[in-house]
Amino acid sequence: MPRVLIAKTSLDGHWRGVNVVARALRDAGFEVILGGEMRASDIAVVAEQEDIDLIGLNVGGRVEVAERIIATLSDAGLGDIPVFAGGTLPSSGIERLAQLSVQCFPPGSSLKEIVSAAVELTQVDPLDKK
Amino acid sequence: MVLRNDNWETSSGIPLRPVYTDTDVPDSSRHGLLGQPGEAPFVRGAYPEMYRSKLWRIFQLSGFGDPNDMNQRLKFLLDAGETGIIVKHDRMTDDHLYDVDHPEIMERREDVGLTGTVTVGLRDYEKILEGIPVESVYCKPGGGVAQSAPYTQSCYWSVAEKRGIPLKSLSGTGQSDFFLTYLGCPMREQIPPEAALRFNLDLIDWCTERMPKWVPVSIAGYNGADSGLNAYQELGSVFANAIEYIDGALARGNHPVEDFVHGIGGVNFRTSMDIFEDIAKLRAARKIWSDLLQSRYGISDEKKLRLRIHVVTAGSYMTYQEPFNNIVRGTVMALAAALGGTQSLGVSGYDEALSIPSDHAHLMSIRIQQILQEETNLAAVADPLGGSYLIENLTDELERRSLEFLEEIENRGGFIASIADGWLMRKAEEGNSQLAGDIESGRRRVVGVNVHPIDDSILEVEAFEGRSGQQSWENAMERLTELRHTRSETGTKQSLDNLCRTLDSNDNLIPAVMKAVQADASIGEIGHSFRQVLGNWTPPANF
Numbered sequence: 079m080p081r082v083l084i085a086k087t088s089l090d091g092h093w094r095g096v097n098v099v100a101r102a103l104r105d106a107g108f109e110v111i112l113g114g115e116m117r118a119s120d121i122a123v124v125a126e127q128e129d130i131d132l133i134g135l136n137v138g139g140r141v142e143v144a145e146r147i148i149a150t151l152s153d154a155g156l157g158d159i160p161v162f163a164g165g166t167l168p169s170s171g172i173e174r175l176a177q178l179s180v181q182c183f184p185p186g187s188s189l190k191e192i193v194s195a196a197v198e199l200t201q202v203d204p205l206d207k208k
Numbered sequence: 209m210v211l212r213n214d215n216w217e218t219s220s221g222i223p224l225r226p227v228y229t230d231t232d233v234p235d236s237s238r239h240g241l242l243g244q245p246g247e248a249p250f251v252r253g254a255y256p257e258m259y260r261s262k263l264w265r266i267f268q269l270s271g272f273g274d275p276n277d278m279n280q281r282l283k284f285l286l287d288a289g290e291t292g293i294i295v296k297h298d299r300m301t302d303d304h305l306y307d308v309d310h311p312e313i314m315e316r317r318e319d320v321g322l323t324g325t326v327t328v329g330l331r332d333y334e335k336i337l338e339g340i341p342v343e344s345v346y347c348k349p350g351g352g353v354a355q356s357a358p359y360t361q362s363c364y365w366s367v368a369e370k371r372g373i374p375l376k377s378l379s380g381t382g383q384s385d386f387f388l389t390y391l392g393c394p395m396r397e398q399i400p401p402e403a404a405l406r407f408n409l410d411l412i413d414w415c416t417e418r419m420p421k422w423v424p425v426s427i428a429g430y431n432g433a434d435s436g437l438n439a440y441q442e443l444g445s446v447f448a449n450a451i452e453y454i455d456g457a458l459a460r461g462n463h464p465v466e467d468f469v470h471g472i473g474g475v476n477f478r479t480s481m482d483i484f485e486d487i488a489k490l491r492a493a494r495k496i497w498s499d500l501l502q503s504r505y506g507i508s509d510e511k512k513l514r515l516r517i518h519v520v521t522a523g524s525y526m527t528y529q530e531p532f533n534n535i536v537r538g539t540v541m542a543l544a545a546a547l548g549g550t551q552s553l554g555v556s557g558y559d560e561a562l563s564i565p566s567d568h569a570h571l572m573s574i575r576i577q578q579i580l581q582e583e584t585n586l587a588a589v590a591d592p593l594g595g596s597y598l599i600e601n602l603t604d605e606l607e608r609r610s611l612e613f614l615e616e617i618e619n620r621g622g623f624i625a626s627i628a629d630g631w632l633m634r635k636a637e638e639g640n641s642q643l644a645g646d647i648e649s650g651r652r653r654v655v656g657v658n659v660h661p662i663d664d665s666i667l668e669v670e671a672f673e674g675r676s677g678q679q680s681w682e683n684a685m686e687r688l689t690e691l692r693h694t695r696s697e698t699g700t701k702q703s704l705d706n707l708c709r710t711l712d713s714n715d716n717l718i719p720a721v722m723k724a725v726q727a728d729a730s731i732g733e734i735g736h737s738f739r740q741v742l743g744n745w746t747p748p749a750n751f
Contacts, residue, residue: 088319089300089312091393094435094524097637098644115396117315139319142677146315166528168562168671185528185561186657189648 080131080200085113085121087147087165088139095164095185096136102189103134103196118150125156131200135163135180141171148178160199164192218485220438222605228597234604237595242495245549245590248510249498251491251603252591253549254517259587263291264545265346265552266577267518271296271324272564272674274683275335278325282340284567288574292346292380292552295336296324296564297360298680303353304397305735308684312396321680323564324350328688330725333363334370343373347380348426353395354404357384357411357425358721359734366726379421381474381518384408385428386449390627391636392435394747397735401624403742407717409456414718416468423474425453430520433478436639437632439489440606444613445632446475447496448623454505465505466512473497476518480525481537483544487593488602490517490548495607496614518552519545526560530656531669534558539576546586547593553577559669566672630748688730695728703727704737711741 084100096112104110113124125133133151137144144163151157163175164183172182181199183192216224225232236242237251245253255261270285270293271278282293298321300306306313308320308328320326327333333349342364349364351357361382368378384407389398399407408425415424429437429446437445453472458465477493479486497515501507521541526534538555545553555573557565565573580586593599617626626632646652653659656667674680703724710720724734 088316088322089304089395090319090323091299091303091395093393094640098640101641102644115312117312139316139322142318143316166562166671169668170671186654189644 079107079109080196081109081111081129082132082134082196082200083111083113083121083125083128083130084134084136085116085147086136086138087143088137089115090138092138099134099164099183099189099192102193106193106196108132108196108200118147121147122150122154122156125151125159126154130159132196133159133161134196135161135165137163137165137167137171141167141174144171144175144180145178148180162192162195162199218439218602219480219482220440220485220606220609222485222602222609228601230597232597232601234600236604237600242594248502248513250494250514252594254494254514254551256590258549258590259546259581260590263581263587264550264577265292265518266290266574267292267294267346267348267552268554268565268570268573269294269296269520270565270570271298271350272672273321273325273680274675275325275327275332277321277675278336279338279340281567281570282336285570285574286340286345288571289578290574292348293340294348294554295350295360295364297350297356298322298324298326301326301684301731302350302356302360303393303395305356305359305731305738307730307732308681308688310732313681317678317681320678320684321675326680326684327363327731328684329691329728329730330363330366331691331728332687333367337364337367342368342371343377345380347378348383349380352383352385352428353389353393353398354384354386354407355389355399355735355738357382358407358717359725359731361411362718362721362725366722375418376420378419381423381426382411383426383428384411384424385426385431386623386627387428387431387435387445390745390747391633392431394633396744397739398745399738399742400745401628403738405452405456405624408453409460410717412453412457412468412471413460413462413716415471416463422471424471426518427453427472427475430476430478432632432636433480434522434524436636436643438639439482439485440609441613441635441639442477443489443493443496443606443610445617445623445626446477446493447500447610448614448617448626450475450497451500451504451618452623466507466509469501469505469507469512473512473514474516474518476520478522479519479541479544479548480522481540483540483547484598484602485606486541486544487548488599488606490519490545490550491591491599491603492607492610493517494549495603496610516551517549518554519548519550520554521545521556523556523560526556526558527654527657528561529661530667531558531562532667533656534560535572535576538573539580542576542580543586546580549591559672562669562671564672564674566670569672628748633748691728691730699727700724700729700733704729704733707734707737708741711737
């Protein structure tokens, strides 16, 4: 089954949305690794070692921190791992991340849509891969 | 967000009948056992004349960027009519007690100052409070999580001392909340719960001896509720927490319960859109506290049995979509708080789901409260819903369910044990999942989100950016460098050695923290001392 790493970009301590999304993905058949508050370099290491198929970023802070993580992944040769994001992202942040092919799900997004996006990004129905 | 379909029930699952009549009123209410406002068990209000004699305090969370930004925002809020001030700190540096050159902060330097103001030490607190009359203002100086409370309060108190204002004249409150630290926002590198209990008992002792107008700790039911606990779980766990404080302070034997209980009886709760349940919750809370202090601790002085309540409106109910709708939500939740008899109130900004409040959103939170206070007759009559068949019924039902939940916590070893093993966190998670599922399925209806959505830019709001880029971080780096170069290294080092020795002993921690901040120790150096001596908490696995 596809493996999703979920990480928080900021040290803001808000877990509500992270846990709800993680549970929805797990219930949909994904293997979810909750990485917590991770530095960019740690995300790259875990993504490689754990053979991660998709990275979900909870952006509780500014979009620059998420951009730095994506640049770090790219430098580590992991630019082909798809990334999607959620959190308190203003529309300007959503636009900037869209330019890096990162789809964003701000508060109020439907869990069904988030799961569909994860399925599409990993290009295989997780229930088939079980 | 009211439940629809065939099941009409409160947010915590209490079934609602189509109409309530005289037969639904509990005997306690029918036979006058609930007393008058200002009388035990205080169901009908904490004070006899309630808002006629004192309006609720307008008390908004505030803070971002540099100390100067914080100072200007505080003055803006006071000018607009705020009647108490809250200094909200940057969560990254303050909750973790990190200096801005800590590797975890360097990695996220753009986030610094986004969630509150950044302080590198006491000197920054002087800038925050420049021109603010600390001798007369009611203040909550940060310190949401347990480990930062001694630091932020020591800074505030030290500013007062430097201005020649005696500590005993200061009024305000700390928070130092277990729900925030270990349930709602568990974060890396927090002191273990046992150490947090010691910190809070030290604060209680310190304030009992020196600061009669200061509430040293404020149990924040809000943080439990907005993390997923329902109304009776919120009440039950708040009082389970209070019991740990009282028993802990009694076990130390420094003061009789009558002398310190005032410092524990100032708590906060959340109001949401389920206004009837929330009004009943505040009424039930006062009764549970009054009964508990009388029956368990034998307190007979009625004044000591009074619970004072601060309410924060549910931030999680503020939607990202169509933010201006949140002004209406804030108003409804504020109304519930006033009808329930709160002593102070913070209304979440309408832009809560986007950012910390803009100046406009902040002003609206104040205006909502002022309009309720000035333009309605809310202030005229105490407990205006007392005697309502529905409200009396719900008050009684919530009391019953809360006491059951409290008993469940006590039977499994108490509040801290139930935090430490993740049990309470799992209860909150269940509540969260249920809420998310109900919104997803449409069982809970949220206007502009899952019902009546329209896509129109007329409803959009700009997110408040504060200081953009790395400005707050760069400015804080400069202040930290200056602090390190202009202080007396020997004095700072001695104060930190003294802090470590105190942490390792049974002595009260607060004088040592006061000495350290006054010797220009940085926030990170104080945090480092805590971590070195006390170690870190490992959160229970909850997923």
